[in-house]
Every structure is written in C-alpha cells, then in structure tokens.
Amino acid sequence: xxxxxxxxxxxxxxxxxxxxxxxxxxxxxxxxxxxxxxxxxxxxxxxxxxxxxxxxxxxxxxxxxxxxxxxxxxxxxxxxxxxxxxxxxxxxxxxxxxxxxxxxxxxxxxxxxxxxxxxxxxxxxxxxxxxxxxxxxxxxxxxxxxxxxxxxxxxxxxxxxxxxxxxxxxxxxxxxxxxxxxxxxxxxxxxxxxxxxxxxxxxxxxxxxxxxxxxxxxxxxxxxxxxxxxxxxxxxxxxxxxxxxxxxxxxxxx
Amino acid sequence: xxxxxxxxxxxxxxxxxxxxxxxxxxxxxxxxxxxxxxxxxxxxxxxxxxxxxxxxxxxxxxxxxxxxxxxxxxxxxxxxxxxxxxxxxxxxxxxxxxxxxxxxxxxxxxxxxxxxxxxxxxxxxxxxxxxxxxxxxxxxxxxxxxxxxxxxxxxxxxxxxxxxxxxxxxxxxxxxxxxxxxxxxxxxxxxxxxxxxxxxxxxxxxxxxxxxxxxxxxxxxxxxxxxxxxxxxxxxxxxxxxxxxxxxxxxxxxxxxxxxxxxxxxxxxxxxxxxxxxxxxxxxx
Numbered sequence: 142x143x144x145x146x147x148x149x150x151x152x153x154x155x156x157x158x159x160x161x162x163x164x165x166x167x168x169x170x171x172x173x174x175x176x177x178x179x180x181x182x183x184x185x186x187x188x189x190x191x192x193x194x195x196x197x198x199x200x201x202x203x204x205x206x207x208x209x210x211x212x213x214x215x216x217x218x219x220x221x222x223x224x225x226x227x228x229x230x231x232x233x234x235x236x237x238x239x240x241x242x243x244x245x246x247x248x249x250x251x252x253x254x255x256x257x258x259x260x261x262x263x264x265x266x267x268x269x270x271x272x273x274x275x276x277x278x279x280x281x282x283x284x285x286x287x288x289x290x291x292x293x294x295x296x297x298x299x300x301x302x303x304x305x306x307x308x309x310x311x312x313x314x315x316x317x318x319x320x321x322x323x324x325x326x327x328x329x330x331x332x333x334x335x336x337x338x339x340x341x342x343x344x345x346x347x348x349x350x351x352x353x354x355x356x357x358x359x360x361x362x363x364x365x366x367x368x369x370x371x372x373x374x375x376x377x378x379x380x381x382x383x384x385x386x387x388x389x390x391x392x393x394x395x
Numbered sequence: 396x397x398x399x400x401x402x403x404x405x406x407x408x409x410x411x412x413x414x415x416x417x418x419x420x421x422x423x424x425x426x427x428x429x430x431x432x433x434x435x436x437x438x439x440x441x442x443x444x445x446x447x448x449x450x451x452x453x454x455x456x457x458x459x460x461x462x463x464x465x466x467x468x469x470x471x472x473x474x475x476x477x478x479x480x481x482x483x484x485x486x487x488x489x490x491x492x493x494x495x496x497x498x499x500x501x502x503x504x505x506x507x508x509x510x511x512x513x514x515x516x517x518x519x520x521x522x523x524x525x526x527x528x529x530x531x532x533x534x535x536x537x538x539x540x541x542x543x544x545x546x547x548x549x550x551x552x553x554x555x556x557x558x559x560x561x562x563x564x565x566x567x568x569x570x571x572x573x574x575x576x577x578x579x580x581x582x583x584x585x586x587x588x589x590x591x592x593x594x595x596x597x598x599x600x601x602x603x604x605x606x607x608x609x610x611x612x613x614x615x616x617x618x619x620x621x622x623x624x625x626x627x628x629x630x631x632x633x634x635x636x637x638x639x640x641x642x643x644x645x646x647x648x649x650x651x652x653x654x655x656x657x658x659x660x661x662x663x664x665x666x667x668x669x670x671x672x673x674x675x676x677x678x679x680x
Contacts, residue, residue, distance in 0.1 A: 210413035219406025234671050236619025238640040242647045242656045243424035266420035327509035329622045345511045366515040377507030
C-alpha cells in the first residue's frame with residue numbers, strides 16, 4: 142500500500158519530464174537553449190555551475206580535513222579525544238537553523254556575504270562534522286594489527302597512514318566524500334541567507350525562484366528538479382550501504 | 396613516554412585544522428547567538444543591551460506559542476507515523492518473497508532525493524488544477540481540494556515529511572531485524588507463542604535501541620526542518636505552517652528583529668541538547 146503511495150509521484154513526475162517530443166525542450170530550456178526562454182527565470186546554467194564547483198570544493202575540504210581528524214579520533218590516543226568525538230557528533234546532528242542568524246551576522250562583519258568563500262565556509266559547518274564522525278567510525282573498523290605490523294616494519298605514522306590505512310579505507314572515504322557533496326548540493330538555507338546576488342546563486346535557490354513566479358513554468362520547474370535530483374540520487378544509490386551502516390553502527394551488534 | 400608525547404602531538408596536528416574550522420563556523424556562532432539574544436538588534440543598527448527583554452517578548456508573542464505548538468504537533472505526528480510505517484515495512488521486507496530487492500529499492504528512493512526537489516514534486520502534486528492529488532480525487536469522488544489551503548495544509552506537510560522519512564526508518568530497522576537470531580523465533584514457536592507475542596517479546600526488545608536512536612534523530616531533523624515547508628508554503632497560508640525554523644527565519648530576515656530571532660534560537664537549544672544526549676546514551680548501550 143505504501144509502495145503504491147511512493148510510486149505515482151515518481152512515475153508521473155518522470156512522465157512530465159519526458160512527455161515524448163516536447164520533453165527535450167524543457168530540459169534544453171533550463172540550460173538556456175531555445176527562443177522564448179530568456180524571459181521568466183531564464184536559464185539555470187550559471188546556478189548549476191555554481192552548485193557544482195561549490196559542492197566540489199566543500200567536498201574536497203571536508204574530506205581532507207575529515208580524513209585527518211577522523212583518523213586522529215579513531216586511532217591516536219590523545220587528551221580530549223573523546224570530547225572532540227562527542228563534539229563532532231553533536232555538530233553533525235545539530236540543526237543548522239539554530240546558527241542561521243549568527244552565521245549571517247558574523248559573516249557580514251567578516252564581509253563574507255555574497256562571496257563563494259562565505260557560502261563554502263557555512264556549508265563546511267554542516268559537512269565537516271559529518272565526514273569527521275563517519276570516517277572516525279570507518280577507521281575504527283580497520284584492524285589495528287595491520288597498522289602495528291607496519292610500525293614494526295619501520296614505518297612512521299604518516300607512512301603507515303598513507304601506505305596501509307588509506308588504501309584499505311578508500312571505499313569508505315570515497316563514499317563519505319560523495320555524501321558530503323550531496324549535503325552541500327542539497328543545502329537551501331545557507332545560499333538563501335548568504336547569497337543575494339543572482340549570478341552567485343546555486344541551483345536550489347534558482348528552482349525556488351521558479352516557484353515564486355506568478356506564473357509557474359511547470360515544465361521547466363520539473364525539468365530543473367529532475368536535473369537537480371540526478372547527482373544526489375545517483376550518488377545515493379552507489380553509496381547507500383555506507384550511509385546506512387554509519388549512524389546506527391554503534392547500536393547494531395554485528 | 397616519548398611515544399606518548401609524539402602521539403599527543405600527532406593527535407593535535409591531525410585534528411586541529413578540522414576543529415579550528417568548526418570553531419569558527421559552528422561554535423563561535425553558537426555562542427554568539429546566545430550572546431546576541433540579550434541585545435535589541437536590528438539590521439543596520441547598533442546592538443543595545445536589553446537584558447531579558449527579547450525573551451519576555453518571545454514568551455508573550457502569540458505567534459511563538461502557535462509556532463511552538465504546531466512544531467511539536469507536526470514533529471510528534473510525523474515521527475510516530477514514520478515509526479509505525481517504517482517498522483511495518485521493515486517487517487514486511489524482512490520476509491522472503493519474490494522481487495524483494497526491487498521493492499526495497501523502490502521504497503528507498505525518497506531518501507536519495509534532495510529535500511528541495513521533494514518540495515517541488517509535492518508543490519506540483521498538491522496543485523489545485525494540475526496536481527496528481529486532485530486528479531485522483533476528481534476521478535474517484537468528483538471533488539477537488541486545496542491541499543495547501545487552510546484546512547488541509549497540516550496533514551499535507553506531514554504527508555510530505557513522512558513520505559521522505561520512511562526509508563530512513565525502514566532501512567535502519569531492516570538492519571536491526573537481521574541481527575535478531577532466528578533461533579529465538581524458532582524456540583518461541585515450539586513454545587507455542589503467537590505472532591503478537593513473538594513481535595512483542597522478541598522483535599521489539601531486539602531493536603529497541605535502534606528504534607530509540609532513529610526516533611530521536613528523526614525528531615531533531617523534523618523539528619529543525621526548514622527546506623520543504625519553506626518551499627511549499629513559506630509558512631502560510633496565513634501563519635498556519637509557521638514552524639519554529641520558519642518563525643526564526645522570518646523574524647530575522649523579514650522583520651529584521653535579530654534579537655528576537657536569536658532568543659528563539661537559544662530557546663530551542665535545550666530541546667536539541669536533550670535529544671542529542673538521548674542519542675549518545677543509546678549509542679553507548
């Protein structure tokens with residue numbers, strides 16, 4: 142019964158995106174091809190480019206820092222490690238609405254409103270705790286013995302990490318990175334409050350502007366939504382088993 | 396001893412970049428929001444210290460009362476529905492039947508779709524003239540409904556949230572169900588336990604911590620969710636769907652009353668902290 146509740150939306154939604162011949166026009170239109178489409182909302186191409194490069198940078202930084210930090214939290218014994226681990230979980234779960242107002246105020250003092258750097262920093266507050274927590278959990282599943290064997294063979298800590306630990310955990314790191322990309326791509330709140338110049342805006346807000354129009358361009362709204370869904374949904378299906386294992390891993394005894 | 400010092404150094408060098416960044420963009424704002432909540436502050440104006448004035452104003456504001464009430468109602472109903480339906484689906488899918496993998500994949504789809512796209516899908520789904528919801532209603536009963544109008548908007552947004560949230564519950568429950576040893580059920584069957592008894596005394600205790608964690612996480616996310624409701628209704632019609640995040644947003648970015656927005660943000664912190672502590676407690680079990 143629920144399944145049938147799931148199905149219609151998807152099928153009809155796709156039915157609207159690809160109604161035989163008309164279909165490609167709306168897809169093309171959001172990329173700025175075709176004649177009449179220069180008017181309402183115009184093209185979404187710049188938003189897409191912004192979304193892609195901002196999400197990629199966020200993904201790169203949060204994975205790099207998350208890998209180092211996550212490794213330290215999982216493996217190295219140092220004072221404050223448990224506190225920092227707990228903090229990263231808190232930070233991950235905490236809803237961003239609470240810091241929406243201060244982020245705006247602080248970023249206006251730092252002159253980061255309407256800059257890509259500001260948006261990237263704000264998104265990192267959301268993605269970095271996630272990568273830290275996930276990678277910490279992931280590194281914990283790799284047997285310590287392998288690393289110790291490397292130490293005995295004369296490897297330094299860094300050599301052990303780069304030659305032994307990272308190669309073993311590539312799938313986990315890649316999955317976490319991809320999900321960080323998705324988190325950045327899906328975010329609405331930060332671009333909404335931090336970016337007001339349309340040439341710097343990202344895809345989610347571009348789509349919101351379609352919906353705000355007096356006349357809603359349904360075909361293009363759906364075409365744009367379809368395009369916006371592709372990266373996160375594809376990524377999701379590739380990495381779902383890692384995401385699923387991540388959060389409740391501690392509670393499920395395997 | 397030397398090794399310990401080195402480990403200490405390594406630990407800090409590895410984790411300092413992350414936590415320095417988090418300090419800047421997360422903990423500093425977090426402290427700042429509490430600090431600014433004691434000031435009267437409007438955009439473009441100096442902040443003036445006002446003690447607890449913002450809090451008194453918030454507590455007196457009928458819109459805040461309504462906002463808190465509707466947030467709580469929305470969260471409780473949505474989480475309860477997700478729990479029930481997610482559990483039912485998980486149990487269904489843990490049975491062996493043909494095409495199980497396909498069904499599982501279909502059911503999981505909403506999880507992968509970004510929230511703002513879900514909002515646009517339902518924006519269209521609930522549309523008065525074009526939306527699928529009314530097309531179905533019209534063909535069945537010959538009536539049309541303003542899904543996002545005053546009477547139906549609350550059930551509609553709960554429906555959207557549940558639709559999106561079920562896979563998260565289901566997948567986690569499915570994983571937890573697989574950890575319950577089959578032998579327990581077999582033993583119970585020999586003892587003549589009914590299906591209800593098996594569910595009550597084997598299934599539920601077997602997955603109770605996962606259930607708790609999943610429910611708490613979902614409560615936090617549902618209570619703090621902004622995207623779909625902002626896209627679908629912008630807090631309207633009137634103030635009907637002014638849940639707390641929407642209230643904070645409009646207080647800050649439409650009425651420019653930063654102090655009050657900060658006070659409301661601060662007031663939500665204990666709620667979230669309590670819920671997260673619950674998760675930590677359950678994770679340590």
